[in-house]
Amino acid sequence: xxxxxxxxxxxxxKRLKGHGKVTEAHxxxxxxxxxxxxxxxxxxxKVVKQFTSKVKERALGAEVMKSLTPAQQIxxxxxxxxxxxxxxxxxxxxxxxxxxxxxxxxxxxxAGKTTTCAKLAAHYKKQGKRTSVIAADMxxxxxxxxxxxxxSDWDFEVYSGSEDPVTIAKNGLEHAKSHGHAVVIxxxxxxxxxxxxxxxxxxNMRALKPHHVLLVVDAMTGQESVNLAVAFDERVGLDGVILxxxxxxxxxxxxxxxxxxxxxxxxxxxAGEKPDSLDIFHPDRMAQRILxxxxxxxxxxxxxxxxxxxxxxxxxxxxxxxxFDLSDFLIQMEQVxxxxxxxxxxxxxxxxxxxxxxxxxxxxxxxxxxxxxVLSMTPGERREPGILNGSRKxxxxxxxxxxxxxxxxxxxxxxxxKKMMKQMGGKQMKKMLGGxxxxxxxxxx
Amino acid sequence: MxxxxxxxxxxxxxxxxxxxxxxxxxxxxxxPQEETRSVWDKFRTGLSKSRDNLREQLTETFRRSEIDEDxxxxxxxxxxxxxxxxxxxxxxxxxxxxxxxxxxxxxxSDLWDLLGQEVSRRISGSATEILNQEGKVFYLVVGVxxxxxxxxxxxxxxxxxxxxxxxxxxxxxxxxxxxIEQLKIWGERLGVxxxxxxxxxNPSAVLFDAIAAAKAREVDTLIADTSGRLHTYENLMGxxxxxxxxxxxxxxxxxxxxxxxVIDATTGQNGLxxxxxxxxxxxxxxxILTKLDGTAKGGIVISICDQMDIPIAFTGVGEGMDDLEPFxxxxxxxxxxxxxxxxxx
Ligand SMILES: Nc1nc2c(ncn2[C@@H]2O[C@H](COP(=O)(O)OP(=O)(O)OP(=O)(O)O)[C@@H](O)[C@H]2O)c(=O)[nH]1
Ligand SMILES: [Mg+2]
Numbered sequence: 157x158x159x160x161x162x163x164x165x166x167x168x169x170k171r172l173k174g175h176g177k178v179t180e181a182h183x184x185x186x187x188x189x190x191x192x193x194x195x196x197x198x199x200x201x202k203v204v205k206q207f208t209s210k211v212k213e214r215a216l217g218a219e220v221m222k223s224l225t226p227a228q229q230i231x232x233x234x235x236x237x238x239x240x241x242x243x244x245x246x247x248x249x250x251x252x253x254x255x256x257x258x259x260x261x262x263x264x265x266x267a268g269k270t271t272t273c274a275k276l277a278a279h280y281k282k283q284g285k286r287t288s289v290i291a292a293d294m295x296x297x298x299x300x301x302x303x304x305x306x307x308s309d310w311d312f313e314v315y316s317g318s319e320d321p322v323t324i325a326k327n328g329l330e331h332a333k334s335h336g337h338a339v340v341i342x343x344x345x346x347x348x349x350x351x352x353x354x355x356x357x358x359x360n361m362r363a364l365k366p367h368h369v370l371l372v373v374d375a376m377t378g379q380e381s382v383n384l385a386v387a388f389d390e391r392v393g394l395d396g397v398i399l400x401x402x403x404x405x406x407x408x409x410x411x412x413x414x415x416x417x418x419x420x421x422x423x424x425x426x427a428g429e430k431p432d433s434l435d436i437f438h439p440d441r442m443a444q445r446i447l448x449x450x451x452x453x454x455x456x457x458x459x460x461x462x463x464x465x466x467x468x469x470x471x472x473x474x475x476x477x478x479x480f481d482l483s484d485f486l487i488q489m490e491q492v493x494x495x496x497x498x499x500x501x502x503x504x505x506x507x508x509x510x511x512x513x514x515x516x517x518x519x520x521x522x523x524x525x526x527x528x529x530v531l532s533m534t535p536g537e538r539r540e541p542g543i544l545n546g547s548r549k550x551x552x553x554x555x556x557x558x559x560x561x562x563x564x565x566x567x568x569x570x571x572x573x574k575k576m577m578k579q580m581g582g583k584q585m586k587k588m589l590g591g592x593x594x595x596x597x598x599x600x601x
Numbered sequence: 602m603x604x605x606x607x608x609x610x611x612x613x614x615x616x617x618x619x620x621x622x623x624x625x626x627x628x629x630x631x632x633p634q635e636e637t638r639s640v641w642d643k644f645r646t647g648l649s650k651s652r653d654n655l656r657e658q659l660t661e662t663f664r665r666s667e668i669d670e671d672x673x674x675x676x677x678x679x680x681x682x683x684x685x686x687x688x689x690x691x692x693x694x695x696x697x698x699x700x701x702x703x704x705x706x707x708x709x710s711d712l713w714d715l716l717g718q719e720v721s722r723r724i725s726g727s728a729t730e731i732l733n734q735e736g737k738v739f740y741l742v743v744g745v746x747x748x749x750x751x752x753x754x755x756x757x758x759x760x761x762x763x764x765x766x767x768x769x770x771x772x773x774x775x776x777x778x779x780x781i782e783q784l785k786i787w788g789e790r791l792g793v794x795x796x797x798x799x800x801x802x803n804p805s806a807v808l809f810d811a812i813a814a815a816k817a818r819e820v821d822t823l824i825a826d827t828s829g830r831l832h833t834y835e836n837l838m839g840x841x842x843x844x845x846x847x848x849x850x851x852x853x854x855x856x857x858x859x860x861x862x863v864i865d866a867t868t869g870q871n872g873l874x875x876x877x878x879x880x881x882x883x884x885x886x887x888x889i890l891t892k893l894d895g896t897a898k899g900g901i902v903i904s905i906c907d908q909m910d911i912p913i914a915f916t917g918v919g920e921g922m923d924d925l926e927p928f929x930x931x932x933x934x935x936x937x938x939x940x941x942x943x944x945x946x
Contacts, residue, residue: 192687198869201681265892265920266747266865295920297786302779305800309778348895374747378684378869380897401746404831406871429746429777 180216186230187212198409200382203416211237235443241412242439247396247421251285252367255338258329261398262358262388263372265346268400268426269293270302272372273343277312278431285338288313290328292321292361295345303343310431313337321345322360329364342366349387358392368395370423373410375401381410382417389418396423399437403427411442482538485570486530526566528556541567668701668709676716683937684869685900689907693719717934723903725912726928731887737856739812739823739848741773743841743883744863745875746829749891749917751780753863754826755787756917756925761822762793769818771811771825772797773804773844784826791922804828804840805847812851823856832878845883859886861914866892866899876905890928891917898937 187208194204214233251257259276261269273289280287289307291314293299300316307314315328325342332340344361347354362369371385371394388394397414402425411422422437530538532555537544544552544567553560673694680690696719697712706712740757742750754770762768770788772795774780781797788795796811808825815823827844830837848858862885864872879885890899893916902913913928 195681195687196870198684198871201678264867264895266749268747296783298779298783301782302777305778348892350896374865374867376745376865376868376871378867378872378897378901379682380684380867380895383896384867401831403833404745404871405833405874406869409869 183212183215183230186215190234194409194412197407198376198378198381198413200379200409200413200417203382203413206416207237207241207412238412238443239439242415242442243421243437244439246436246438247423248436249368249396249423251339255336256329256332256340257338257368258340258342258364258366259368259370260325260342260344260361260364260366261370261372262344262392263346264348264374264384265296267346267372267374269346269372270299270306270343271429272370272398272400272426272434273341274303274306274310274312275426275431275434276341277307277339278310279434280339281310281312286313286336287339287341288315288328288332288337290314290325290332290340290342291316292325292328292342293345294321294324299343299345321357322364325361325364349384349391355387355391358388362392369393370395371397371414371420373397373399373414375399375408375410375425376404376406377410381413385414385418385420389420394418394420396421398422398424398426398434400426403433408442411437480574482530482533482541482566482570486527525556525558525562529553529558529563529566532556541570668707668712672709672712673698676712679938680900683898683900684872685937686870686873686904689723689900689904692907693723693903716938717931720903720937721930721934724906724928724930724933725910726914726930726933731859731861731912731914737821737823739815739825739852739856739858741825741827741845741848741858741860741883742863742889743827743860743879743885744829745831748829748863748865748868749889750774750829750863751783751787751826752920753861753889753891753915753917753925754784754824755791755922757861757915758787758791758793758822758824759922760925762791766821767819768793768822768824769811769815769820770795771807771823773807773811773825774828775800775802775804775807776828780826780828787922805844808844808848809851812848812855816855832875832882838878838882841879842882860884861887861889862911863889863891863917864899864902864905865897866890866916867895867897868901870901870904872901873904873908876909876911880909880911885911887912887914889913889915889917889925893936894918894924899933900937902933 190211191204191208194207195201199207211230211233214237215230219229219233249259261273261276263269270293277287277289289303289312291300291303300314303314304316315324315331317324317327319327321344328342329340342361344358345354347358349355369392371388373381373385377384385394385397397411397418397420399408399411399422402408414420415422422439424434425437427433427435529552532552537548537552544563549560549563553563676697677690677694680693681687685693693716697715700706700715700719701712706715740754742754742757744750751774758768758770768791770784770793772781772784774784775798778800781800785795785797787793794814796807796814798807798810804827811823811825814820825844825848827841828837830841832838845858845860852858860879860883862876862879864875868875876885876888888902888905888911890902890913893899899916905911906913913930913933915925916928916933918924918926
C-alpha cells in the first residue's frame with residue numbers, strides 16, 4: 157500500500173529534525189522522499205522534478221539553513237510552493253456584466269462533465285439566475301436524456317437539438333439570449349485530446365466566444381493529466397479547471413500537475429453526485445490536505461451546509477449545561493452522521509493519514525445501534541444513566557436487540573463527552589458556534 | 602457458451618452482417634474490415650498520434666552502449682510516466698539490474714527486450730479463462746464512476762451475441778440519470794433485450810428479475826450494468842455486495858457468476874486502491890482496462906497484478922461496440938514501453 161505524501165514528509169522531517177542543523181546532504185535525502193511521495197500522489201514526474209528543485213533551492217537559502225527548526229521551515233517552504241503552484245488563491249468564476257455568461261465544459265470521456273454542468277446550473281439557478289444548459293453531446297447514448305432528467309430534478313432549463321454539436325450550441329445560445337438567460341452552460345461530448353477531428357469541433361465551438369472554457373478532470377487521473385491539459389489548452393484555450401470525484405481517496409496530484417503546466421486556475425472541486433457538492437477550490441486547503449494537516453476548513457463548511465443550525469446551537473447550549481442527557485447525545489450523533497460517511501470525516505481531521513481512516517473501518521451502524529439503545533430506555537434512564545443497574549441493562553439490551561457491552565460502551569462515550577465539554581468550558585464552544593464563521597459560507601462567489 | 606476468440610471465418614462473416622447502423626465511431630475506418638486488423642493496431646495508431654515519441658527517446662537511450670545510472674533513471678521515468686507506480690517500477694528495475702549482472706549484459710540495447718519481458722511477465726491476461734467457458738455465465742460489471750462500464754457491457758454483449766450466444770442485459774444502474782436509457786439504446790443497436798426497472802428502483806430487484814427472465818428464456822449470457830460508485834462509500838459498496846449475494850442465490854447454479862471490474866487506463870495510483878476495495882466487496886474475477894485508445898498507458902494494472910493476482914480480461918479501445926479486445930500481455934508491454942508521449946513542456 158502506498159504511504160501518503162504527508163506521512164512521507166512527516167517521517168522525513170522527523171528524521172531531519174534529529175540533526176538540528178540542515179546540511180545539503182540532509183536536504184537531498186528529504187527531496188528524495190518528497191519526490192517519491194509526489195509521484196505516489198500522481199503528480200507528473202516532470203512537474204515533480206521542477207517542484208523538488210525549486211523547494212531545494214529555497215531550502216538552501218538562509219531561511220532554512222540557519223533556522224533552529226529546519227524541519228518546520230522546510231514544511232513551510234513545501235506548503236508555500238504547493239499553494240503557489242496550485243494558483244495561490246481561490247478563483248471562483250465571475251459572471252459577465254453583459255448576460256448571458258457563457259460557459260463551455262470540455263474534457264475526456266467519463267470525467268464528469270454532464271454532472272458538473274448540472275451542478276453549475278443548479279448553483280446559479282439557486283441564486284435566482286435564469287440558467288440553461290445546452291446539450292451538445294450527441295455522441296454518448298442518452299447523454300441528452302441524462303441532462304434533461306437532471307434539469308427536471310434540479311430545476312434548470314435544458315436546450316437540445318438534433319443537428320451537429322456546433323449548430324446546437326449556436327442555436328442554444330441564441331435561444332438563451334432571446335429569452336434573457338443569465339447563465340448558459342454548454343455540455344460537450346467527452347473526447348480524447350489526440351482525436352484531431354473532435355478537437356477541431358471544439359475549436360469551432362470556441363469561435364462562439366464563451367466567457368469561460370472549463371476543463372473537467374477526474375481527480376484520479378494519473379501521469380496523463382499533463383498531456384491532456386496541455387492539449388486542451390493549446391487547441392481550445394482554457395480558462396480554468398474543475399476537479400471531479402474528490403469524494404474518492406485519490407491524492408489528486410493531477411491538480412498540481414495541471415496548474416503547473418497550463419498556469420490556469422483550478423476553479424472548483426466536485427465531491428459527490430448531489431447538486432450541492434460543488435465547492436470552490438482552495439489551494440491552501442489542498443496543500444494542507446496533501447501535507448496531512450487536515451482539511452478542517454472544508455469539514456467546518458460541510459458542517460455548516462449540512463447541519464441544522466438551530467438544533468446545533470440549542471444542543472451546544474445544552475451541552476454546556478447540567479441537563480445534557482442521552483437523548484441530546486443521540487441527536488448530536490445523528491447530526492454527525494449527516495456529515496457523510498464517518499471515514500471521510502476522519503480523513504479531514506489534522507494528523508489523520510488518508511489511508512488510516514479507511515483501515516479503521518468506522519462503523520456507521522454504531523449510530524443506528526445507539527439509537528436503538530436510547531429508544532429502549534425510559535425517559536428517566538435517559539436523563540440519569542446512573543440509575544442503570546444489571547436488570548435495567550438486560551432489559552434495554554434485549555429491547556434494542558443489542559448487547560450489554562454495546563450499552564456500556566455508549567454510557568462510557570456519553571460520560572466522556574460530557575466530561576470533555578465541561579473541561580472545554582463555555583468560552584471555546586461559544587466562540588466556535590457564535591456569530592460569524594461557522595454557520596455561513598458554502599459555495600458562494 | 603461458445604468461444605469467440607477463434608479466428609474461424611464464419612464467425613467473422615457473422616460479424617459483418619450484424620446491425621451496425623448507429624455505431625458511434627470516433628475514427629471511421631476507411632479500410633475494409635479485415636479479420637486481421639486488430640483493434641490493437643488502433644491502440645497503437647492512437648499512441649503514435651502523439652507528437653513526440655518515447656520509443657525514439659528510449660531507443661536513443663538504449664543505443665548508448667553503456668548501462669549507467671542515467672540510463673536506469675530514464676527507464677524508471679518511462680515506467681513511472683506510464684503510471685506503473687513507484688513500487689512496481691523499483692521492483693522491475695531491481696530485477697533488471699540483477700539480470701544485467703548475472704547474465705553479464707553489457708549492451709544497453711539488450712535491456713530493451715529484457716524490459717519488455719519483465720513487464721509482460723508481471724501481468725496475467727486470461728480472457729480465455731473468463732470467456733471461453735462451455736456453461737452459461739452471468740457477468741456483473743462494476744467500477745467507479747465514468748470508467749466505461751455501460752459501454753463495456755454493450756461491447757461484451759456484441760462479441761458474445763455475434764458468436765452465437767443468447768444474450769440478455771440487466772440495467773442495474775438505477776441511480777444515474779438516463780443510465781437505463783443509455784443501456785436500452787445499446788440494446789436496440791445490438792438487437793439484445795434489456796431487463797430494466799424504473800429509475801431509483803432497487804438494483805438487486807433488477808437482478809432478481811433479470812435472472813428469472815434469463816432462466817425462462819434459456820439465455821446463455823446475462824450481463825448486468827451497475828451504477829458507478831466510489832469505493833469510499835461504504836453504503837454503496839454494501840449495496841454491491843448485496844447485489845452479488847442476490848445474484849448468487851437466484852442463479853442457484855444456473856450460470857457461473859463472474860465479476861468484471863472496469864478500470865480507466867487514465868487512472869493513476871488510485872486504480873490499485875479501487876481494485877483492492879472492489880475485490881474486498883465483491884471478489885473481482887477479472888479486469889477490463891478501458892480507454893487504451895488514448896495516450897494513457899494503463900500502467901497501474903502492473904501494480905494491480907503485482908499485488909493482487911487478478912487477470913486483465915479485455916481492453917477497451919474506443920467508443921464503438923467493436924472496440925473491445927482480449928488482453929495480450931506482450932502487446933500491452935510493447936505499447937507501454939514502446940510508444941508514447943514524451944513532451945517537454
Ligand atoms: N475512448 C474511449 N472511450 C470510452 C471507452 N469506453 C468507454 N468510453 C467512453 O467513456 C464514457 C463513459 O462511458 P460509460 O460506459 O457511460 O461509463 P460508465 O462507467 O458506465 O459511467 P457511469 O455509469 O456514469 O459511472 C462514454 O463517453 C464512453 O463512450 C474506451 O475504451 N475508449
Ligand atoms: Mg454506466
